[in-house]
Amino acid sequence: MNHVPGAHPPRAYWNHNTAYHPWILGVARERRRRVVLDVGCGEGLLLERLAPYADSLSGIDPDDFALARARARLEGVPEARLYKLPFDEFNSGGVRFDLITFVATIHHMRLERALLRARNLLAPGGDLLIVGIPANRGPVESLVAGMQKPWARLGSAFHGEQADIGVVEAEPVHTLAQVRRAARTILPDAQIRRGLYYRYLLRWTAD
Numbered sequence: 515m516n517h518v519p520g521a522h523p524p525r526a527y528w529n530h531n532t533a534y535h536p537w538i539l540g541v542a543r544e545r546r547r548r549v550v551l552d553v554g555c556g557e558g559l560l561l562e563r564l565a566p567y568a569d570s571l572s573g574i575d576p577d578d579f580a581l582a583r584a585r586a587r588l589e590g591v592p593e594a595r596l597y598k599l600p601f602d603e604f605n606s607g608g609v610r611f612d613l614i615t616f617v618a619t620i621h622h623m624r625l626e627r628a629l630l631r632a633r634n635l636l637a638p639g640g641d642l643l644i645v646g647i648p649a650n651r652g653p654v655e656s657l658v659a660g661m662q663k664p665w666a667r668l669g670s671a672f673h674g675e676q677a678d679i680g681v682v683e684a685e686p687v688h689t690l691a692q693v694r695r696a697a698r699t700i701l702p703d704a705q706i707r708r709g710l711y712y713r714y715l716l717r718w719t720a721d
Contacts, residue, residue, distance in 0.1 A: 525587075526559070528674060530711035531618045534645045535563055537715060538615055541641055542567040547612040551635065553601050553628075554619025558584030558594075565591045568613070576600045601628060610637035617645040618713070621686045625693065629700045636720040642701070644716040645709070646693060649686040662710060690714050 538560065542550075547568045552561050555573030557580050565571060571594040575581050581598050588594040597604065601623055614632050632642050650659045688696075690706075693714060697704040704718040 530713065531645060532559065533711050534617065534709060534713065534715065535560055538617075538643050538645075539563060539567070541643060541717065542613060549609055549611045549637075550613045550615070551606075551611045552615045552617075553604075553632070554616060554622065555584055555596065556580045556617075556619075558587040558596075560615065560617060561594055562587055562591060564613075564615075565593065569593060571595065572597065572606075572611075574599060574601060574604050601631065606635055610640070611635055612637050612640045613643070614640070615643045615645075618647055620644055621647050621649075621688065622684050625688050626696050626700060629696055633700060633718075633720065638720055640720045642704075642716070642718045642720075644714075646714045646716065647686040647712065648690040648693065648714050649688055651689055655689060658708070659712060662712060 542564055547564075549570045550561075550564055550568040550572065552564070552571070552573045555561055555575050556577075558573060561571050561573045561584070571588075571591065573584060573588075573594065574597045575584070576599060578598065581596055584596055588596070614636060616628075616632075620628050636642060648655070650656050690708070693716070694706055697706060697716065697718070701716075701718040704716055706714060706716045709715050
């Protein structure tokens with residue numbers, strides 16, 4: 515795990531993670547989300563964008579630098595609360611969430627444990643949304659990544675990608691096949707699909 519030292523990004527920016535914010539916001543707009551949790555909130559852009567659709571926002575991140583920037587970004591969002599700690603130490607105080615998001619963060623954690631904990635924190639009818647980074651191992655995964663590369667580069671050029679936003683990064687650990695296997699056990703009927711920008715998207719709705 516390493517800290518990327520780059521300059522502060524602009525107020526709004528695009529990269530291979532924020533490319534999927536519209537997907538998350540589309541789900542959020544389906545119905546009012548009373549309480550929302552963003553796991554690994556980084557510098558707070560997604561929380562800021564979710565604010566119009568929620569009564570209460572919580573963001574957790576173990577990184578001091580990222581949270582300092584998130585606090586500055588969310589200064590005018592009184593319904594936002596930020597917590598410096600890893601996900602497995604987060605205590606919701608009995609609150610269950612209508613929406614839980616992970617954007618390029620779950621590979622920092624033990625996959626099965628994080629999925630189970632997220633499932634248990636969801637309110638009935640709540641949604642778990644994951645934008646994940648799969649590990650590319652083996653010829654099939656490498657082939658898929660290679661096929662995505664020219665289109666991903668084109669998208670990055672078109673949108674003016676801000677790849678370096680100065681947050682902690684880690685190499686992906688789990689292949690998409692491993693994610694699917696874990697989800698079959700912990701999140702039955704989860705919807706999982708590949709995204710263009712070397713990501714996978716997972717959606718699961720609690721009973």
